[in-house]
Amino acid sequence: MKTYDVMVIGSGFAGMAATLFAAERGLSVAQTGATGGIDFSTGFIDLLAVHPIAEQKVWEDPFAALVALRRDLPDHPYCRVSDDEICRALEQFTTFLGRHGLCYRGRTGKNTLTLTAAGTMKPTYLLPCTAWNGVKAWETKAPTLLVDFSGLKGLSARQIAEVRKDSWPNLKVARIKFPGMGGELYPEHMAWSMADPARRAELAQTVAPFVADAEYVGFPAILGMTDTTAVLSHLEELLGRPVFEIPTLPPSIAGPRLRAAFDRGLPALGVRTYTQKLITKAACSEEGFSFTAGSGSTSVEIFAKSAILASGRFFGKGLKANRHRIFEAVFDLPVSQPENRALWHRPEFFDPQGHEVNQAGIETDENLRPLDAQGRVFHPRLHAAGAILAHQDWMRMKCGAGLAIATAYKAVASL
Template sequence: MSGNTHDVMVIGAGFAGMAAALFAARAGLSVAQSGVTGGIDFSTGFIDLMGVHPVAEGIRWDDPWAAVEAVSKDCPKHPYARMIRPDMEAAIGGFTDFLASQGLDYTGHADRNCRALTPVGTVKRTWRVPRTAWKGVLALESAAPTLIVDFHGLKGFSGNQLVEMRKETWPGLRTARVTFPRGSGELYPEHMAWALADPKYREKLAEAVAPHLGDAEYLGFPAVLGLIDPGRVVDHLEELTGRQVFEIPTIPPSIAGPRLRGAFDRGLPGLGVRTLSQATVTEAETVEDGFRFVVGRGGGRTEVRAKAAILATGRFFGKGLIADRHAIREAVFDLPVVQPKTREQWHNKEFFHTDGHAANASGLEVDDRFRPLGRDGRPAHKRLFAAGAILAHQDWMRMKCGAGLAITSAWRAVQGLMQGVD
């Protein structure tokens, strides 16, 4: 095993882990990061800030800042209640600026959520969308004549379903299914994206779509328009077709996730971050000057020493929380987890119950500096911080605040770290 000492170890490689590594590196800290495929890889690419509250009533908000204020008032233990708007704006701005530097531009309205199409034809309120999806927001708002392009052999996307779901409010929406210019049989979004990096396949795609354009002002595709530089692909297709082009995420796993992952894989090492990709922390202990971690197993084990740590391991999907027949446990430090008193209270009997499931609000209690609390109600360690889905008192999936919560809490965790030790 090889060893190294860093200012901070970021444990997790989802939205919160990537954001924490980014913000810490930009603050001048030496950073190591470990983690495996997480929520970011299954993302739609949208950055939700706050969309639904109260979840039991299904109230949807166009003004996410008003929603954040309402949540902070109604749910004073929600992580958003420990933040202020300028910090949240700075966090999301810093995150999207970094993505833009890696070829993934984001945009949105100045003062309200976007209304964006999902792959099943529903409409989602979200704060920021990739530039490649923006024209779809505009088309939806204006109900302009729009053609949705579908492909023979592509699963996880149905133009017919999109049209069926929206036909009452969007009579000018229609669809056409065409043959993808490269490959036949079952298609995979990543292979399609790599193919469309070649201009000649974009030209063939435009030729296949041309007979179906009619009066369409906008042209929507499943999110397969390039992997590394999708903006350039969209611009070229607009030039070839004479229409406003946009993407709609496919059912996860969508290409939007690998695009985000690729941006961080390319950009974080350039900021000095030592990335230990696709490897989990298998040992963790406190030492005199901070923490000692072992990352990986067998002959590939690596020892990392760090003065501080940010826990951004997510919940059950990211394996930050582990459930057995008796309790929910935190996986790295065995920190106390806020959870229902009995296992019978974890879930409602109805899967789609309007109140959700209590287990989905389980997680770590933190102080105002986002340090997890121990069993005595005090910080478990003065240099241990937490961010993202592992935080308690929030149901990010139903509240539509996942990426926003991850990014803003990562910012606060790094701020807390920069305050030093008290």
């Protein structure tokens, strides 16, 4: 049986962040988990943009929004972390990504509006540097060319222009054939092909006749996998215009880029990752935790002195449900949830208050240690982070990645 200081259960934003923070503190870390939310990410790191949900109030200052949220929702997980902890967490997380080829930027203390594949403007706190010229183009309403590709389903330049025609009238669109590929296109294949400078030159040559008086050129997010800054800079040189990316609809390339950065960086910190293995058995003792990861002949037995539960909700397989109730999948912790299934969802799908099932999760103490059915700490060295925490609707509040990263930081610090 292999022994570690910490077992991180989950491989989404919270799991990756917890693994990083623990490893950078010198702890030996094992990580397990299925596909997480990070794989379907837009690449944006939201902190907090909407509160209250029912009023759809959008905040430019996320820290002012946090003050209001902590006043109004004392059980929200953000009440467990300070602004200083949030800032340190985001700095450490993005610094790591920067070392492994993914540059992030934003405006200190302010949310930024950025363009989505649907043509909407999304408020977010930090975004990939490859998207930043799109922010400048939007804010100045500059003449801009949006390019899409025949066979790529995740983004329509024409749809974006139609949605934004009143607020950004100087948008032009061009649909072109992607060099060297035909039929249905996949962002990951396109991104890998952009590592070849010759392919970039072909692309620029195809786009150039459409540029005309455009001051910026926007592309779907396919500009490289691990060398995005170099790809973007080369295209800017070839086209003579600032270039930016727009994330495609999920699955976009942003998720694989993030996962690839962790795949490159975490092993050097001594992390042992058990890829795509779920915890199938867990037992607690005073000394720590015994886990079985995976099943059958490929299963692995692991002992850890501490554990961080960052397994997400239903998508990350941290929560499961039957016809009557919701369960936590690893330790069978009690789950905060509506009294019966009839109350999981409101009658209207687009009810501005959201649905109660989206706030289901586990209760914790101030140090993010899960509580048992009697409200006592389940185990002194078990902590939780991310979407599995109760009393938050990260999607509607626009706080998913920020909440995951901040609570992972607090969990590791408490541990």
